[in-house]
Amino acid sequence: MERMLQLDYRDKIELLVKLIKNSAKTVALTGAGVSTESGIPDFRSRDSGLWNKFRPEEVASIDALKRDPDTFYKYNFKWWQGCLQAQPNETHKALAEMEKKGWLFGVITQNIDGLHQRAGSQKVWEVHGHLRSCRCMKCKKEYDMERLAENYWCHHCGGLLRPNVVLFGDPMPEDYYTAEKVMTGCQLLLVIGSSLQVYPVAGLPYLSRQVAIIxxxxxxxxDNAQVVFHHSSSEVLAEVVKQLGDSTGPYFVG
Structure with a gap:
């Protein structure tokens, strides 16, 4: 770690590219910081994090939804609509390009905005769910997410609808357990835009031989990572993609 702190920005870019080229299996783990350049606020940054203003258990928990659906949806629709209207940024595009060229096995994401898929990523595991659909808590009937804009009661049985995202107090979805299996044999985990404070996802770096953080x-x-950037992920990954050039990685399929 001491040697890494002595490296300047260009040296760290070269080191990250070398780590990627030497890795037989590289996986990305992305958090809310990846989507801030698309206009979506994150949760825990020092200045603008959503949880600096609200206690998550009061506004984004399964108990809050059951206790007061009106308040729950009034608050959460504000930033959900921002997620649904946002466009992929250069970080999303760079990761999609790295996957296409075979340098990236896939993306494990804490984000619910779907921007990785919209940027072209094919293998995405959404460990906190997504905003594409919702379901009835009573009869389990699925609806498109737009259904919540009309009202949040099931046409079929009258039950309360909920989004297919992981709320505080929810169990983890199947994608999380698949992501743990995806980490098998991971030689390099690219942690991008994640505070690594929310478990169990924050434990995934333990499953990788090496870790790089942006x-x-x-x-x-x-302190345990091979290289750390406190910079824009779009800036860092654009340079990484540029240096990788037309070369292809171990997962390139032609």
Missing amino acids: NYDPTPWD
Whole structure:
């Protein structure tokens, strides 16, 4: 770690590219910081994090939804609509390009905005769910997410609808357990835009041989990572893609 702190920005870019080229299996783990450049606020940054203004258990928990659906939806629709209207940024596009060229096995994401898929990523595991659909808590009938804009009661049985995202107090979805299996044999985990403070996802770096971190704020894993950037992920990954050039990685299929 001491040697890494002595590296300047260009040296760290070269080191990250070398780590990627030497890795037989590289996986990305992305958090809310990846989507801030698309206009979606994150949760825990020092200045603008959503949880600096609200306690998550009061506004984004399954108990809050059951207790007061009106308040729950009034608050959460504000930023959900921002997610649904946002466009992929250069970070999303760079990761999609790295997957296409075979340098990236896939993306494990804490984000619910679907921007990785819209940017072209094919293998995405959404460990906190997504905003594409909702379901009835009573009869389990599925609806498109737009259904919640009309009202949040099931046409079929009258039950309360909920989005297919992981709320505080929910169990983890199947994608999380698939993501744990995806980490088998991972030689390099690219942690991008994640504070690594929310478990169990924050434990995934333990499953990788090496870790690289790109996040504006420090994380609990910084001292253990091979390289750390407190810079824009779009800037860092654009340079990485540029240096990888037309070369192809171990997962390139032609």
